[in-house]
Amino acid sequence: MRILRAWHTFTRSESPIIDIENVPLDWNGLATLSGPSGSGKTTLFRVLSGWYDDDRTVCEFDPAIDRLRQVRFIGAHDSLLPWLSVERNLRFRGFLVEGVGSALEEVGLDREIRSRPVYELSYGMYKRIELLIAIADQPDLLLLDEFFTSIDDEAKTAIRDYVLLARPQYQTLVIAHEQNLRNWLSPVSYSLVLDQARQCVTGIKRL
Amino acid sequence: MRNWHKAFIGIVIVAAIVLGWEALSRAGVIAPLYLPAPSSIVSAYRPQLGYGVLLTTGRAVLGFVFGVIVVYVAHFLCVAAGLDKHLDTQFSGARAVPVISVLPLFTIWFGYRETGRLVVVLLATAAFFVAPVHEAYRVLPRQWRLLQKQLSLSTFRYYISVVLPGGLSSLAAAFRIALAIAFTMAIASEYVGAQIGIGKFLDSARITFNVPAIVLTIFLCSIIGVTLDRTLLTLYRRVVYWAGKQPKL
Numbered sequence: 001m002r003i004l005r006a007w008h009t010f011t012r013s014e015s016p017i018i019d020i021e022n023v024p025l026d027w028n029g030l031a032t033l034s035g036p037s038g039s040g041k042t043t044l045f046r047v048l049s050g051w052y053d054d055d056r057t058v059c060e061f062d063p064a065i066d067r068l069r070q071v072r073f074i075g076a077h078d079s080l081l082p083w084l085s086v087e088r089n090l091r092f093r094g095f096l097v098e099g100v101g102s103a104l105e106e107v108g109l110d111r112e113i114r115s116r117p118v119y120e121l122s123y124g125m126y127k128r129i130e131l132l133i134a135i136a137d138q139p140d141l142l143l144l145d146e147f148f149t150s151i152d153d154e155a156k157t158a159i160r161d162y163v164l165l166a167r168p169q170y171q172t173l174v175i176a177h178e179q180n181l182r183n184w185l186s187p188v189s190y191s192l193v194l195d196q197a198r199q200c201v202t203g204i205k206r207l
Numbered sequence: 208m209r210n211w212h213k214a215f216i217g218i219v220i221v222a223a224i225v226l227g228w229e230a231l232s233r234a235g236v237i238a239p240l241y242l243p244a245p246s247s248i249v250s251a252y253r254p255q256l257g258y259g260v261l262l263t264t265g266r267a268v269l270g271f272v273f274g275v276i277v278v279y280v281a282h283f284l285c286v287a288a289g290l291d292k293h294l295d296t297q298f299s300g301a302r303a304v305p306v307i308s309v310l311p312l313f314t315i316w317f318g319y320r321e322t323g324r325l326v327v328v329l330l331a332t333a334a335f336f337v338a339p340v341h342e343a344y345r346v347l348p349r350q351w352r353l354l355q356k357q358l359s360l361s362t363f364r365y366y367i368s369v370v371l372p373g374g375l376s377s378l379a380a381a382f383r384i385a386l387a388i389a390f391t392m393a394i395a396s397e398y399v400g401a402q403i404g405i406g407k408f409l410d411s412a413r414i415t416f417n418v419p420a421i422v423l424t425i426f427l428c429s430i431i432g433v434t435l436d437r438t439l440l441t442l443y444r445r446v447v448y449w450a451g452k453q454p455k456l
Contacts, residue, residue, distance in 0.1 A: 051349060068356045079350040082449040083372045092368070093358070119452040126454055137357075 001025045001140065001171065004060040008047045012056060018047050018201045025141070026206075029164060030172050032182040033204065035192030040201040041175045042075060044192070045143040049073035065140055072134040075145035079130055080118040086129060087114040093133045103132055108158035124151045128159060135166050142172040148181060160185060243419040248426070251419035256408050256427070263393050263405040264431055266321075270328025271389035275382075277329060278337045279371065282344065286370070287362045294341050306331040307395055319400030324393070331392040332385045339381035343374030376450040379443055386439055390432060 002025060008018040017040050035041050046052060047059050050067035059067060080089045087100050095103060101111040107128040118126065127147060134142055142163075148156050163172055173190070176182045182189050193203035225245050231237045232244030239247070285291050310327060317323030351373055355365040397406025405424060412420035444450070 050353065068353060077348065077350050078454045080454070081351070081369070081372070082376075082452060082454070083447075117449065117452070119449060119454045121454065123455050 001065075002062045003048070004062045005058055006044065006047050006060075007058040008043060008052060009056050016200055018044055019195075020044075020201060020203050023203050025171055025173075027171060027188045029168055029188075030160070030174065030186040031188035031190060032174050032176045032185050033190045033192070034175070034177065034182060035194075035201075036198075037177075039192050039194055039198070041192060042145050044201055044204075045073050045075065045145055045173075045175070048141065049143055069137070070140040071143065072137055072139040072141075073143040073145070074127065074130045074134055074147060075143075078126070079133075080126065082117065082119050085115050085117055086121070089118060089129065090114075090133065094136065095133075103136075104129075107132055107162050108155060124155050127151070128155070131159065131163070135163070138170070140170055142167065142170065144172065144174040146175050146177070148174065148176060148185070240418055243422055247419040248423045251412075251417065251423045253408075253420075255403060256405070256420075256424065259397075259404045259408045260427060260431065262403055263397065264390070264435070266324060266328060266396070266404070267386070267390040267393035267435070270325050270393060271332050271386050273325070274329040274332025274385065274389065275336060278333050278340055281333075282337065282340055283363070283366050286344070286366060291341070291344070304334075306334055306392060310396065310399055314399050324396040324401065327396045328389050328392045332389045335388050336381055336385040339378055340374065343377045344370055346377075347373050372447075375447045379440070379447075379450065382439060382443060383436055386435055387432065390428075390435060394428070 003020055003023040006018050006020040006023075007016055009016040033041060047057055048067065049071045050059070051073065061067070065071070081092065084092060086104075087097075090100050090103065091097065100114055104111055104114060109125060109128055113121065113125065118129065121129070131144075131147075148159070151159070174185055176185060189207040190204045191207055192201050193205050194200065195202050228237070228242075229245050232239065232242070232247075237244075243251075282291075282294075285294055306327060309330070313323040313327055317326070347370065351369050354360065354369055355362070360368070394404070394406040394409070397404035398410050401407045405428065409421060409424050411417075412424070
């Protein structure tokens, strides 16, 4: 898969902050992405996942994909529905009742949390539920924005192993700032390419 | 112990104010036309006011409930028809027209029947509730708005499962204001042709210069208003239990 074109500007009068053409995404499994703070990593993920849908954004893949169904983005936003419990959130997203317990255990969570409201979950638990849902959709491209921060080492390992096991043939890209974390997650590492003024993302390069 | 102490002090202060007020009224210091004595206010009560309170409150609550339902149905139909982007202007226009100005028109259409009064309360509720509902829809988090296409939800399923509950957490104030307006319009609608109700009682008191009855009704309206508001808020917090609860992100 390659990104044919990704272009985005915050306001119509300003120059773009994402302007990428013809970038291959040539890995399987897990890869990491790094870049200076404020350089546009999260914005890039939003562009790729269909977050923006007006004339300030262009995004095309080759082969062409339905970004809303074949790209999933887990970021700092809360995507679970707060009026539903853990179990009902999973069922709303297509999980069968009998599969909820085992799905929770796959990401290292106790079955007992299924009846809890999602706003009572810790950060790590919340993100793991989101990950369960995202992976169950089997997207071609899974984007995780600083997913492994604020999670203990045991949970980090469980999540990494789960992603590797569940998605060996698909692509998962994780934004990670720390070098050690990037090395631990995957030998495949990318970084943003910025223009000379460091105002616009013009590509991503493999390190 | 401290709560009882505070309550006792509160009661003493209120009693002192009432007794002082009564004394000043009897001494002729306070003119009864502007502020009647507490004893005359209490003795202004009539059974028809009691029935009227129940009837007016019922009209207000019914009109409020129907008004809220009408708003959601109309809003859903606009969203389903793809007209939601053009709704702001229509809603602003609806609010600009004072609903009370249509009372004479409704009297012609419906006569002095209950239907006309209920429609007035319904319209007043809807006029003030529709804009907050639309705004709550407009500012739904982007990650929830994506769910319709991600899960291939029908517009109806998306509206019922995401839009309606998702917007509720920001509508507490809108519900409270709409209910207060419904109560006000229920009283106003009784000025024209009603046989019984708070509005009818007030109008009769006005004609007969019965100031104690008017002041009594004002006190009762404030008690009803507070009761309705507290009941609504209690119900809202029970139904919208997730309002104000933040995930630990």
